[in-house]
Amino acid sequence: MSPILSTRLFSKVLFTRISWFATGLFRPPPGALKCRFDCADNTIPPLGESLWLAISRVMKTDLTANTGAALFWFRRDLRLTDNPGLLAAIATGRPLICVYIDDISLSASDDGAGNVDRWRAASVDSLAEDIATRGGNLLRLQGDGPTIICDLVNRHNVAWVGWTRHYDAASVERDSALKSRLKTAAVEVQSINGNLLREPWEIRTNAGTLPRTFAAFWRRFQDTGPFAPPLAAPSKMPPSPNLSGEPTKIRKLPPPAPRWQVGEAAAGKQLAAFVADGVSAYGNSRELFENDSTSLLAPHLAQGEISPRQVWHAAYGQPNAEAFLRQVAWREFAHALMYQFPDMASAPIRPEFGHFPWRGSDADFAAWRDGQTGYPLIDAAMRQLAEEGFMNNRLRMVVASFLIKHLLVPWQRGEAYFRSKLVDADHANNAMGWQWTAGCGVDAAPYFRIFNPIAQGQKFDGQGNYVKRWVPELASLDAKFVHEPWAAPPLLMADRKLSLGKDYPKPMIEHSFARRRALDAMAETKAIAAAADPLV
Structure with missing residues (x-):
């Protein structure tokens, strides 16, 4: 078998393994791991290992020798831990371009300058530092996301593009059009779930419809568990192609209010503090106004600085945690509703x-x-x-x-x-x-x-x-x-x-x-x- 074909086959199987974890399946179907490439034990190494160590253990080929770069588009997944899309990009073995695009059309606020945008700007700076400490580089640009992605693909001989899925109607339309355009140019494209425990179409009644109340959704949601554990952050980033001609172009926005700490590390600290001191009392204290006794994780989840899998697994099994876990599922219900009712922000469902x-x-x-x-x-x-x-x-x-x-x-x-x-x-x-x-x-x-x-x-x-x-x-x-x-x-x-x-x-x-x-x-x-x- 040629080295390039072996590389492509390895990547395809590794993508499959990542997707099993991303969709909450701990084990693949029997026989699904039968490999055709040169594996010592005919298995794929566990994802808990460094991806680069795993690749070097089972492959005899320098993966970076394969032509064409990979590109991962960071959006509302501003983290390295438990980011299946990023790990899929790394698993291609290609030189990697990490890019964030300041695209106002992707903002939750109408003018792209709301508090959520101010938070995101600071979070992107934090993400860039985290990537740099692992030997990588985050390219930061401003403008129309799909246009910039296609320009980067053309300028840097990109052969693989990936991103974390969004589920609102405008994003689905935009991403579908971009995926079609890239595939026409013979670019491999992967969109991966990284911000929900279950995709919006997965929780269904016996009749195959979305439950119409949260109580019914919660019952069905629990039946789909257990959820896969979070994936570890890469210990190092792959080399990048020469990006010297791509200067940083991004708006400068003021930071959020002083009370907030921004970034993936801050999100992890907030989660740890809440699990240690707040989750057991959450059901009784979360509605009191004087002290912020909620988890305060919502801003971090909104930017993807932390994943719902990280939150779920940290809280699950803690005393009296169900009230909080229901709120995690409430977020899932909201996204399932918006997927089914695309005009939910402007038109009444009833x-x-x-x-x-x-x-x-x-x-x-x-x-x-x-x-x-x-x-x-x-x-x-x-x-x-x-x-x-x-x-x-x-x-x-x-x-x-x-x-x-x-x-x-x-x-x-x-x-x-x-x-x-x-x-x-x-x-x-x-x-x-x-x-x-x-x-x-x-x-x-x-x-x-x-x-x-x-x-x-x-x-x-x-x-x-x-x-x-x-x-x-x-x-x-x-x-x-x-x-x-x-x-x-x-x-x-x-x-x-x-x-x-x-x-x-x-x-x-x-x-x-x-x-x-x-x-x-x-x-x-x-x-x-x-x-x-x-x-x-």
């Missing part, structure tokens, strides 16, 4: 909600956005979002409910604003959360749920410390009145030198009135839909 009688004004939206509603909990959360790019999940539901059901502002406006501000902005998670709160998603149960911002504050911020931190105008109030300052006695307000309407806004709408109005609007929606289609 079409009857297209008749909802929105009444909110631009002024209403601005008061909500700026934390000036007169409801302390709402204002505190929106101010935290503006400053840190974050709030916990319960707060996200409460402020979303206020915008949609108190103010009757279309949920799509809130969804877009969240994407521009959240450091963990994710198309699928964000859209599903807003549709769930609005009641127009796959789970119909929440349509009548209207969060009371006063009661939510009293229950989850009993001493008012969260509100006092972000709404310092109310810091002098007793805990009894901090969530409803209008209920404080006039003498107390005078003593604290606090005047509603002057020092802090009066409530922009009364809760009981807003609740009745929202329920009437929902009833009107159902009536219009029923008149248009009696089967609704």
